[in-house]
Amino acid sequence: MLNLSLLIPASAFLVAWTLLGGWPAVRTNVPADPLTQFFEWFGEFGLFCWRMAKAALTPPYEGRELIRQMDNIGSKSLPLVALAGAAVGVVMSMQTRDSFARFGAKSLLSTVIVFSIIKETGPIITALVMSGRVGAGIGAELGSMRVTEQIDAMEASAVNPYKFLAATRIVACILMLPLLTLVADFGGVIMGWVASTLQEPISLRLFLENGFKQVQFNDFLAPTLKTAVFGFIIGAVACFQGMRTRGGTEGVGRSATSSVVLASLFVILADVVLVKFIIVFFP
Amino acid sequence: MPRRAKSPESRNGNEEAPIVVKDLRKSFGEQTVLNGIDLTVARGETVAMLGRSGIGKSVFLKLVIGLQQPDSGSIHIHGQEIQDLELTKLNELRKKVGFLFQQAALYDSLTVEENVAFPLVRHAKLSPEERKDRVRALLASVGMEQDLEKMPSEISGGMQKRVGLARALALDPDILLFDEPTAGLDPITAGEIGKLISELQEDRKMTSVVVTHDVHGAKSFSDRMVLIHEGTIRVEGTFKDLQKSKDPFVVQFLREGS
Numbered sequence: 001m002l003n004l005s006l007l008i009p010a011s012a013f014l015v016a017w018t019l020l021g022g023w024p025a026v027r028t029n030v031p032a033d034p035l036t037q038f039f040e041w042f043g044e045f046g047l048f049c050w051r052m053a054k055a056a057l058t059p060p061y062e063g064r065e066l067i068r069q070m071d072n073i074g075s076k077s078l079p080l081v082a083l084a085g086a087a088v089g090v091v092m093s094m095q096t097r098d099s100f101a102r103f104g105a106k107s108l109l110s111t112v113i114v115f116s117i118i119k120e121t122g123p124i125i126t127a128l129v130m131s132g133r134v135g136a137g138i139g140a141e142l143g144s145m146r147v148t149e150q151i152d153a154m155e156a157s158a159v160n161p162y163k164f165l166a167a168t169r170i171v172a173c174i175l176m177l178p179l180l181t182l183v184a185d186f187g188g189v190i191m192g193w194v195a196s197t198l199q200e201p202i203s204l205r206l207f208l209e210n211g212f213k214q215v216q217f218n219d220f221l222a223p224t225l226k227t228a229v230f231g232f233i234i235g236a237v238a239c240f241q242g243m244r245t246r247g248g249t250e251g252v253g254r255s256a257t258s259s260v261v262l263a264s265l266f267v268i269l270a271d272v273v274l275v276k277f278i279i280v281f282f283p
Numbered sequence: 284m285p286r287r288a289k290s291p292e293s294r295n296g297n298e299e300a301p302i303v304v305k306d307l308r309k310s311f312g313e314q315t316v317l318n319g320i321d322l323t324v325a326r327g328e329t330v331a332m333l334g335r336s337g338i339g340k341s342v343f344l345k346l347v348i349g350l351q352q353p354d355s356g357s358i359h360i361h362g363q364e365i366q367d368l369e370l371t372k373l374n375e376l377r378k379k380v381g382f383l384f385q386q387a388a389l390y391d392s393l394t395v396e397e398n399v400a401f402p403l404v405r406h407a408k409l410s411p412e413e414r415k416d417r418v419r420a421l422l423a424s425v426g427m428e429q430d431l432e433k434m435p436s437e438i439s440g441g442m443q444k445r446v447g448l449a450r451a452l453a454l455d456p457d458i459l460l461f462d463e464p465t466a467g468l469d470p471i472t473a474g475e476i477g478k479l480i481s482e483l484q485e486d487r488k489m490t491s492v493v494v495t496h497d498v499h500g501a502k503s504f505s506d507r508m509v510l511i512h513e514g515t516i517r518v519e520g521t522f523k524d525l526q527k528s529k530d531p532f533v534v535q536f537l538r539e540g541s
């Protein structure tokens with residue numbers, strides 16, 4: 001646990017240093033050193049999350065916009081996530097068959113595919129695909145709204161942009177990630193069977209029976225629900241990066257890129273902690 | 284035709300002036316943008332704020348509506364100091380202030396009709412039919428009733444400004460802030476926007492601050508002009524007052540701008 005607690009901040013620091021060091025100082029003409037920028041980023045991100053949470057929890061609620069974002073983030077990502085899950089299922093089937101054949105453990109193939117997909121590969125692949133699609137989309141959209149003064153116009157109209165723009169997108173990410181993970185899991189298991197049966201015919205029923213024989217509810221529930229945390233990370237980082245955009249179209253591009261990179265990085269780092277958490281509390 | 288200035292009494296002696304700004308200062312890093320601006324705008328008065336590009340005119344408007352925080356000084360809108368207001372009260376005040384942004388700032392993802400309806404949906408208790416009628420009336424008042432279903436990207440810059448103006452008027456504000464309403468427009472469209480501002484002034488008796496560097500336009504729609512230079516108001520008065528100034532900067536600005 002000590003190793004993890006050192007590894008995570010150290011990795012975050014190294015990557016964030018590289019990323020933040022390249023950003024222009026936006027508030028002053030004197031560039032702050034990368035270390036200061038690093039801590040400033042986390043401080044501002046914390047404040048952003050606080051303002052967003054306050055805005056999200058106080059009425060009136062932006063129900064229509066939330067549903068629109070759930071459609072945009074969830075429904076429109078379905079084909080992409082299903083395809084990514086399916087591809088992972090095929091690859092896993094091909095790779096593990098070869099390895100297991102060497103050790104004479106081919107009978108465990110379906111169990112391993114199902115276990116690894118529902119416990120780790122499905123959730124993390126879904127989160128990384130969504131970091132790319134949604135992270136870049138939100139970062140660029142809000143960044144563009146910032147530089148064209150649309151966010152200022154919203155504030156001037158007495159509408160809280162933290163509520164209307166950020167909270168709706170973040171809540172939509174939190175709600176949609178676990179559902180999309182189910183789709184990725186389904187695609188992965190089915191295509192794992194297809195790849196498997198093409199090599200050595202096996203009925204779907206037998207494949208599923210073998211695969212799910214040892215699976216308990218906790219094996220499935222906790223890893224699926226942990227993607228809600230990934231959803232929060234993707235939504236919050238992308239909204240934060242988008243809403244603090246400066247510097248015209250170049251700044252919009254920078255926000256989109258940094259949203260994807262930071263969201264992906266934080267998802268992987270959070271996964272380390274969450275896996276340990278699940279092992280301890282949901283054995 | 285230049286407008287007549289309000290009497291000095293109505294500006295200085297009236298405690299209920301809708302906009303009162305005192306010793307306003309704002310810097311970005313080491314760059315001082317506003318260095319002690321004092322400005323009182325009387326009820327129903329239109330003030331044109333002139334000056335070179337990048338000297339903080341737009342920043343001034345954003346400070347007035349609380350989109351940015353000043354370093355020091357005070358801003359009173361309808362007698363309330365906006366720096367001290369919590370967000371809920373500030374938003375109540377913002378409903379009484381319309382803001383036309385430099386590039387109109389229409390929401391990309393909404394149609395022209397939805398853009399104008401946006402503040403009404405959130406702040407006005409209207410039935411869908413009443414809201415629709417109100418939006419159409421607002422768009423008709425700026426000559427845009429034909430393009431309800433178009434997206435902002437499908438209409439010209441001048442048309443976007445008109446829609447932005449309709450949106451700014453949606454909540455029936457008594458103060459209007461214009462940020463470069465004629466910038467980037469051809470002279471005819473700029474003239475039409477200027478005429479719209481004058482008509483609004485005549486019809487609704489609104490208090491307005493118009494940031495511009497269009498001296499010719501400002502002459503026609505403003506009651507009073509203030510010329511900002513090096514963070515302070517260098518000169519203020521009617522166009523004739525400005526013409527009388529011997530200040531080399533004022534002389535040069537009016538010569539180049541006319």
